[in-house]
Amino acid sequence: MARFFKRTPAPSGAGESASEAQPRDIQPDPDRIGISGSVPFVRLPDPSRLFADRAKRFAALAPEHPLGAYLDFLARLAQAQAKVQAEHPFTPALPEDGALRLEHGMPALPRNVVTDDPSCLACIDAVLAVVDLDGAPAATLAALDALRAMTSEERLDLAGQIFEGAIPVERMAECVFVAAGLQVYLAACAAVLDAKALKPVADGVCPCCGGAPTASLIVNWTPADKARYLSCSQCATLWNHVRIRCTACGSGEGVSYYGLDEVSKDVQVETCTACHSYLKHLHQHRDAALDPIADDVASYGLDLKIAEEGFRKAGLNLLFVG
């Protein structure tokens, strides 16, 4: 809640706590009444909470869900991400030409942060080392073994391909683990960027890393109540996108929202009849626990239903490419 009143400075010697301020000291401050004139363009991720919260969300969604086993696997993967984030601190090597990139309307993080910074490979390898796959299917274990048997150049090459949005079809299983490591690395990179310097790149393109959005969130935080933010599939940056406008083609005509009311009214898809694409649309202002990646997987039934109507998915979930 915004502060509606400004307090006079406490007399010296008096306690700092607000409870000691007397009502007569409170002065009206009309400038602060109401809302700010604009919403922040980006909200950078907080890696220290991001993966731990996501792991909790996956674990909460898994019981009695048709995809329960897969959600449980992703909960373990997110736990591994949280562990790597907490136990392998590093300073990301940000590009020196950052200001130039922003000036020319490019995303802040280029591909060579992935391929040149040894911390990126360290994150991927750490995720492979700590992930706990007890009871996972043979194919999952085989993918993990295949990754561990690869040379580090091959793993890094896979990360580069994921960063470019060209997931090799024959390596989809391996890509899930590499993407998990890449998310840890890119979230740390995005977290240290200057949010005020970032500028819009294009519709549906992350201003930090150039990634595609996973889902659209109607958020509930104070300066941007009920504004819409897109959540990056790679670096988890949230960036503002005007509501009722297609995130893939920018058209405002023919935008509709579909949902399965019997399952959840807080998870919908935003469809566009101009480009026949859709994106998950999560009402985080009604249910703050909704996580773009976890709830995208959990609402897979909605994907199946909307595909029957002839819409294609415009969002990308690196842990669940379908």
Place this chain on the structure above:
Amino acid sequence: MNVQVSRRGLLKGIGVGLAGGTLGALGFGDLQPAAAAAVRPFKLAQMRETRNTCPYCSVSCGVILYSLGDRSKNAKSAVMHVEGDPDHPVNRGTLCPKGSSLLDFVRSETRTKYPMYRAPGTAEFKRVSWDFALDRITKLLKEDRDKNFVAKNGDLTVNRWTTTGFLGASATTNETAWLTYKTVRSMGALVFDNQARV
């Protein structure tokens, strides 16, 4: 970003061929039929969101109208909810108590939905066509203007018409406002105001 969409579409096409993309590749492919079966009995509910401008006052707050039903099909549409538009620079998602009650305004039984006419000496309004309404307004304006138009004040040409007034609406665009001004002033009308100024 149509390039991006088509590339994703291609990826999706390949993924389906590979027994459910990541699910199949990681050995969870047998979960897919259960996921499909779980949603099969349910029907997709469509909701539309439409931007509009609050009609009450000159602040002209942006609102979003939430409606059920697809306008392109035969289903009947109905406004379900009205909310401030968070992207609108004027109100940033907020609404005053009048604006918050717009849904009742939309659904009100006494709301005027078409031209109504109460003939002299009768007790009630009757629905009339737009042609009838516009013809009648034009005729009355002309009658009044012919009777009361002041062309000269002594030797000075004034060309004024002060017995009829005109009030513009709050949600007019610049273009509508320009046309309204030109139309009303060209008739010599001086009593002219706009809700957007009030």
